[in-house]
Amino acid sequence: MSMLKHFLPTLLFFSIPVVAIEVSPNLGKAASDQQLSQWNKDIFPDGQGLPKGKGTASYGKKIYNKHCLSCHGFEGTGSSADELAGASHSLTDNPPDKIIGTYWPYATTIFDFTRRSMPLNAPGILNTNELYAVTAYLLYLNGIIEENAIMNEKTLPAVVMPNRHGFINIYQQQDKNP
Numbered sequence: 454m455s456m457l458k459h460f461l462p463t464l465l466f467f468s469i470p471v472v473a474i475e476v477s478p479n480l481g482k483a484a485s486d487q488q489l490s491q492w493n494k495d496i497f498p499d500g501q502g503l504p505k506g507k508g509t510a511s512y513g514k515k516i517y518n519k520h521c522l523s524c525h526g527f528e529g530t531g532s533s534a535d536e537l538a539g540a541s542h543s544l545t546d547n548p549p550d551k552i553i554g555t556y557w558p559y560a561t562t563i564f565d566f567t568r569r570s571m572p573l574n575a576p577g578i579l580n581t582n583e584l585y586a587v588t589a590y591l592l593y594l595n596g597i598i599e600e601n602a603i604m605n606e607k608t609l610p611a612v613v614m615p616n617r618h619g620f621i622n623i624y625q626q627q628d629k630n631p
């Protein structure tokens with residue numbers, strides 16, 4: 454008995470890691486670089502992360518009518534889901550009309566948001582050129598670009614949205630007032 458008393462702490466010490474391994478839920482496995490690149494699709498306001506491709510509003514209209522109109526309405530004027538164009542009043546009215554054209558500060562967000570989540574019932578079905586085209590169509594419907602303007606990884610980040618300077622960059626403010 455006294456022997457056991459003497460060795461018990463040592464026994465416990467060595468048995469804990471073994472027990473820990475046995476009761477591990479053993480969930481998942483490390484994601485491969487290829488899996489991570491499929492998942493990690495962030496697009497930054499300056500266009501970093503945009504894939505190569507292109508599209509115009511006229512092709513985008515076809516994509517929109519097929520995949521988006523059922524929820525967002527004719528020419529983006531809204532239906533069961535938000536209006537995406539054709540603001541009926543301005544951002545400074547009460548209440549403000551916050552849509553892409555009046556509110557969103559960066560055009561690249563349209564591409565990013567659509568690619569990761571739209572159409573709501575089948576996200577991911579649009580290819581890169583279709584995404585550029587439908588983005589161009591939404592910008593055109595909001596009166597921000599011409600109908601034949603080509604949107605690609607260079608031109609899309611260069612689009613200046615009407616509300617580009619309507620947000621306060623708190624990080625810059627902090628830099629100015631440390």
Ligand code: HEC
Pocket residue numbers: 516517520521522523524525533534535536537551552553563566567571572573574579587
């Ligand atoms: C099945 C219905 C449905 C379809 C189809 C659909 N959407 Fe949407 N969409 C929604 C809903 C619902 C929301 C609001 C989601 C939220 O607020 O999280 C939304 C939100 C959006 C927004 C953000 C609007 C805002 O001002 O916040 C954009 C942009 C958008 N959709 C684009 C598209 C495009 C482009 C397509 C076609 C490729 C599409 N959607 C197809 C239902 C749909």
